[in-house]
Amino acid sequence: MTASRAGAIARAQRGFDEGEYLARLRDLVAVPTESQLEGSLPALTRYCAETMPALMRGMGFEPTVLDNPREGRGPVFVGTRIEDPALPTVLVYGHGDVVRGLAPKWSAGLDPWQVTVRGEKWYGRGTVDNKGQHLIAIDALRAVIAERGRLGFNAKVLVETGEEQGSPGLRELLRAEKHRLAADVFIGLDGPRQTTFMPEMKLGARGGVAFDLVVHLRDHAHHSGHWGGVLTDPGFVLAQAMASIVDRKGRIQVEGWTPKEIPPAVKRAIGALVFEDIPGLPEGDPDWGEPGLTKAEKMFGWTSVIVLAALTGHPDAPTNAVQGEARARLQVRHCADIKGADIVPALRRHLDKHGFQIVRVEPVLERDMFGASRTDPDDPWVRFVADSMQRSAGRAPNVVPNSSGSNPSDMFQEELGLPVIWIPNSYAGCNQHGPDEHALAPLLREGLGLMAGLWWDIGEGQTPRRDAKGTPR
Ligand SMILES: [Zn+2]
Structure with missing residues (x-):
């Protein structure tokens, strides 16, 4: 039998049908890589130093564990297979860390650290976010190597262990390891698809900027009978400052927060998106947000601002007093058309202009900050x-210009100069950050086929080439 594309796809899916994929997934899920918990470093290190090398043993990849440049943060696994430096190189991304297990909250009979198969649903922490997904990429590589005898390209499989913490240290690591990680394209498997019935690509992510608005007028509350109407009320000052940020229909009023327009290629891509009605998810409110935009344009092409929390006094036991302080945490999500670093300065100018000098803006760092990125929907790799x-x-995949959620796309785009392409293999109902996280077996199996086909095609020698500057030619 001669090697073929169909043969590679069949091999990948046979591995699924015969239980090999499930057996490997069980090994990955069993490692409690909860990066959000103190003391998770040993598990994260084990995932990189033992679990990943064992998973890829015999595949011809050189395993390396790179320490995180930030003290106490999880390492990064890199498996490298160079067949010929003249061939194109693909950087394959996944993350080995998961959110907290939350074991007591799972439904009866389920355990986050064991894969439980119930019909088409495979339950377990990390089955979709992200262990089950990087396993798809790796098992598809395995199938192509078996079918063709080689990949036909170079592959670098990078699995980080801090994604659920906002990938601390990853940017510095990419910068320091630029040479080791050099590639032509980034392909990451993560996240849910818009539909269960269509394959999908995502070309980046919206950025996120969180900050607190703080009105601190005095250190103590004072009796409301004596002082009400005499002392400035921080609750009302905060409410009015917040009311200046969006109008009564949720349209953003802060100059510099929204793009002049959605770029035409992005608008086209959004217009072509297909969605699926998932029962239980809310409808959009047509009268909320930027007028004239569709729901999809608001989600994938525009800026949003959300009040995450707001507080004055003690809501659980209000006291009769004029409060000394009020505060709220807001979050802005924005596309690559807006720079994240401009969000807070633009708000400062806006508040000053409206007479709210007294309202402080305190940026929230770490997990709540993530950059925006977007590969041009017309990039030749996207078409490939x-x-x-x-x-x-x-059928053609859904091409989502950027995820409405967050991921570290910007780091790979900016530090390594790569076009970033995500291929999600989960669905909206997968509970990926809550109890009862699960994968849908048909999507895993389909993903194995799609990835085996893609790896096969990249090895055929017809990929887009880049010149030394990284410009497609
Ligand atoms: Zn996640």
């Missing part, structure tokens, strides 16, 4: 991957 997926699935 979309064509490959279309060949495998028999």
Whole structure:
């Protein structure tokens, strides 16, 4: 039998049908890599130093564990297979850390650290976010190597262990390891798809900027009978400052927070998106947000601002007093058209202009900050991957210009100069950050086929080439 594309896809899916994929997934899920918990470093290190090398043993990848440049943060696994430096190189991304297990909150009979199969649903922490997804990429690589005898390209499999913490240290690490991680394209498997019935690509992520608005007028509360109407009330000052940020229909009023327009290629891509009605998810409110935009344009092409929490006094036991302080935490999510670093300065100018000098803006750092990025929907790599997926699935994929959530796309785009393409293999109902996280077996199996087809096609020698500056040619 001669090696073929169909043969590679069949191999990947046979591995699924015969239980090998599930057996490997069990090994990955069993490691409690809860990066949000203190003391998780040993588990994160074990995942990189033992679990990943064992998973990829015999595949011809050189395993390396890179320490996180930030003290106490999880390491990064890199498996490298160079067949010929003249061939294109793909950087494959996944994350080995998971959110907290929350074991007591799972439904009866389920355990976050064991994969439980109930019909098409495979339960376990990390089954979709993200262990089950990087396993798809790796098992598809395995299938192509077996079928063709080689990949036909170079592959670097990078699995970090801090994604659920906002990837601390990853940017510095990418900068320091630029040479080791050099590639032509980034392909990451993560996140849910818009639909269960269509393959999908995502080309980046919206950025996130969180900050507290603080009105601190005095250190103590004072009797409301004596002082009400005499002392400035921080609750009302804060409410009015917040009311200046969006109008009564949720339209953003802060100059510099919204783009002049959605770029035409992005608008086209959004217009072509197909969605699926998932029972239990809310409808959009058509009268909330930027007028004239569709729901999809608001989600994937525009800026949003949300009040995450707001507080004055003690809501659980209000006292009769004029409060000394009021505060709220807000979060802005924005596309690559707006710079994250401009969000807080623009708000400062806006508040000053409206007479709210007294309102402090305190940026929230770490987990709540993430950058925006977007690969041009017209990039030749985007077309290449979309064509490959279309060949495998028999229909064109949904091409989402950027995830409405967050991921570390910007770091790979900026530090390594790569076009960033995400291929999600989960669905909106997967509970990925709560109890009862689960994968859908048909999507895992389909993903194995799509990825085997894609790896096969990249090895055929017809990929887009980049010149020394990284510009497609
Ligand atoms: Zn996650």
